[in-house]
Amino acid sequence: MIREKGILIVISGFSGAGKGTLVKKMLRTYDNYALSISMTTRQPREGERDGVEYFFTDKEQFEENIGRDGFIEYACYCGNYYGTPKAYVEEQLEAGKDVILEIEIQGALKVKEKFPESLLLFVTPPSAEELQRRLVGRGTETPEVIAKRLARASEESEGIEAYDYIVVNDDLDVCVAELHAIVDAARRAPVRREQFIKEIREELKGFAKGAE
Amino acid sequence: MIREKGILIVISGFSGAGKGTLVKKMLRTYDNYALSISMTTRQPREGERDGVEYFFTDKEQFEENIGRDGFIEYACYCGNYYGTPKAYVEEQLEAGKDVILEIEIQGALKVKEKFPESLLLFVTPPSAEELQRRLVGRGTETPEVIAKRLARASEESEGIEAYDYIVVNDDLDVCVAELHAIVDAARRAPVRREQFIKEIREELKGFAKGAE
Numbered sequence: 001m002i003r004e005k006g007i008l009i010v011i012s013g014f015s016g017a018g019k020g021t022l023v024k025k026m027l028r029t030y031d032n033y034a035l036s037i038s039m040t041t042r043q044p045r046e047g048e049r050d051g052v053e054y055f056f057t058d059k060e061q062f063e064e065n066i067g068r069d070g071f072i073e074y075a076c077y078c079g080n081y082y083g084t085p086k087a088y089v090e091e092q093l094e095a096g097k098d099v100i101l102e103i104e105i106q107g108a109l110k111v112k113e114k115f116p117e118s119l120l121l122f123v124t125p126p127s128a129e130e131l132q133r134r135l136v137g138r139g140t141e142t143p144e145v146i147a148k149r150l151a152r153a154s155e156e157s158e159g160i161e162a163y164d165y166i167v168v169n170d171d172l173d174v175c176v177a178e179l180h181a182i183v184d185a186a187r188r189a190p191v192r193r194e195q196f197i198k199e200i201r202e203e204l205k206g207f208a209k210g211a212e
Numbered sequence: 213m214i215r216e217k218g219i220l221i222v223i224s225g226f227s228g229a230g231k232g233t234l235v236k237k238m239l240r241t242y243d244n245y246a247l248s249i250s251m252t253t254r255q256p257r258e259g260e261r262d263g264v265e266y267f268f269t270d271k272e273q274f275e276e277n278i279g280r281d282g283f284i285e286y287a288c289y290c291g292n293y294y295g296t297p298k299a300y301v302e303e304q305l306e307a308g309k310d311v312i313l314e315i316e317i318q319g320a321l322k323v324k325e326k327f328p329e330s331l332l333l334f335v336t337p338p339s340a341e342e343l344q345r346r347l348v349g350r351g352t353e354t355p356e357v358i359a360k361r362l363a364r365a366s367e368e369s370e371g372i373e374a375y376d377y378i379v380v381n382d383d384l385d386v387c388v389a390e391l392h393a394i395v396d397a398a399r400r401a402p403v404r405r406e407q408f409i410k411e412i413r414e415e416l417k418g419f420a421k422g423a424e
Contacts, residue, residue: 128415147420154416160409165400178400185397188377188390197372203340204366208359 004195006032006093007186008115009100010108011179013123014153016134018169022123023102025176032183034097036089039065042080055085073103073110084111098183105159112162117191121179122163126170128153216407218244218305219398220327221312222320223391225335226365228346230381234335235314237388244395246309248301251277254292267297285315285322296323310395317371324374329403333391334375338382340365 013019027033039055041062050056057065062081065071074083084101092099101111111118125131131153135146160166165182169175190197225231239245251267253274262268269277274293277283286295296313304311313323323330337343343365347358372378377394381387402409 124412128412128419131416132419150416151420154413154420157409157413157416160413161402163402165397166402166405166409167400178397181393182397182400185377185390185394188379188394190373190375190378193378197369197378200336200340201366201369201372204343204362204369207340207344208363208366 004096004187004192006034006095006097006099007183007192008089008093008111008118009033009098009183010111010118010120011100011102011123012104012108012120012156012163013169014125014131014156015149016131016153017123017125018172018175019102019123021172022169022175022179023100025172026100026179029176030180032096032098034092034099036084036092036099036101038082038103039071039085040080040082042082072101072114073107075107105156105162109159109162119183119186120163120165121182122160122166123169123175124166126168216308216399216404218246218307218309218311219395219404220301220305220323220330221245221310221395222323222330222332223312223314223335224316224320224332224368224375225381226337226343226368227361228343228365229335229337230384230387231314231335233384234381234387234391235312237384238312238391241388242392244308244310246304246311248296248304248311248313250294250315251283251297252292252294254294284313284326285319287319317368317374321371321374331395331398332375332377333394334372334378335381335387336378338380 011019011023023035027035037051037053037055039057039062041057041059044050044054044056048054059081062074062083065083065085066074070086071083072086072089074081076082084103084107089099089101101107103111108120112120125134132146132150135141135149141149164186167175167178167182186192223231223235235247239247249263249265249267251269251274253269253271256262256266256268260266271293274286274295277295277297278286282298283295284298284301286293288294296315296319301311301313313319315323320332324332337346344358344362347353347361353361376398379387379390379394398404
């Protein structure tokens with residue numbers, strides 16, 4: 001089998017769906033993944049390290065990077081920029097790595113527009129009730145925050161059809177295996193096998209001519 | 213997880229790709245599949261049994277069935293009708309079985325048009341060279357037949373992009389496992405999780421309202 005480029009994987013999901021834990025486990029379990037690290041102009045929080053949680057930069061540099069078309073997608077929240085630097089992602093894809101972006105729906109849709117061959121995965125708890133239970137169960141959030149999160153989840157649920165697959169996170173290990181199987185299946189979609197199709201098509205044409 | 217309807221699976225592939233053997237093995241290995249049996253007006257060949265290889269019928273009955281919209285797809289080759297009866301397929305899908313149709317590209321495209329949620333799989337040998345080798349290697353075909361098959365494969369290769377997945381049949385067991393994994397992944401596409409999406413959306417809306 002011809003080694004083709006890696007797959008650009010976008011993982012989104014409701015707050016409380018366990019995306020972060022899933023992604024960490026995928027990176028630890030399999031060696032075909034690379035994680036894209038976002039760039040931001042916001043201040044690092046306690047314990048955050050440059051190049052680990054985020055690449056921290058200033059507004060001037062970020063805007064210069066926008067000007068150079070250096071982001072796959074970017075957005076501005078609460079006065080701070082957040083973006084996915086293009087160079088690292090493209091390098092890793094060329095090297096055959098499947099690159100994971102953990103971003104939300106607006107960013108995901110922008111990625112799909114720019115890279116139609118990207119794979120959009122949406123992670124959800126088994127039910128809305130379970131999502132509510134997880135948000136309340138943390139015990140760390142005020143009722144206002146929980147209400148906000150539920151309202152946001154309700155909004156996000158309107159966009160689910162834009163994703164290629166919806167994966168239920170009930171058991172962490174099962175869900176990681178499912179995500180991995182989906183990525184593996186996606187490798188066989190025509191959009192990701194262009195080279196193979198082109199070659200077999202040309203060869204067949206040659207043979208058919210030769211056999212006439 | 214909510215038990216949704218089964219998946220309508222179309223398997224096509226080059227002559228010599230080993231479709232028949234793959235399908236038999238899938239049916240033997242896993243219990244989620246049902247095989248759709250075509251109906252035809254052609255005469256049974258030596259050893260063919262009604263309801264096993266085909267349902268054999270006459271022209272009048274076949275055309276009556278067309279009139280009742282009783283086929284998922286049908287076509288006429290060499291003066292004989294061939295078609296996929298709708299009733300059995302729909303019954304099995306409703307019962308949660310994944311129904312396999314082993315048909316060729318024209319039929320596959322008609323199925324996709326009528327059932328956009330169907331899953332189109334194309335099976336291919338690892339290379340055109342291997343396909344030629346298999347056709348020649350059988351030793352049972354005249355050069356003319358081999359030439360015709362290669363010309364036909366070349367034509368068929370033009371339609372590959374219409375399929376959802378392209379699966380290489382190099383090792384039978386590996387290929388069967390891959391096909392099964394693809395079907396399993398496909399269960400998580402939004403088009404096949406409409407019920408789940410609808411329910412979680414409505415529940416979330418309710419919670420968001422309640423938390424306001």
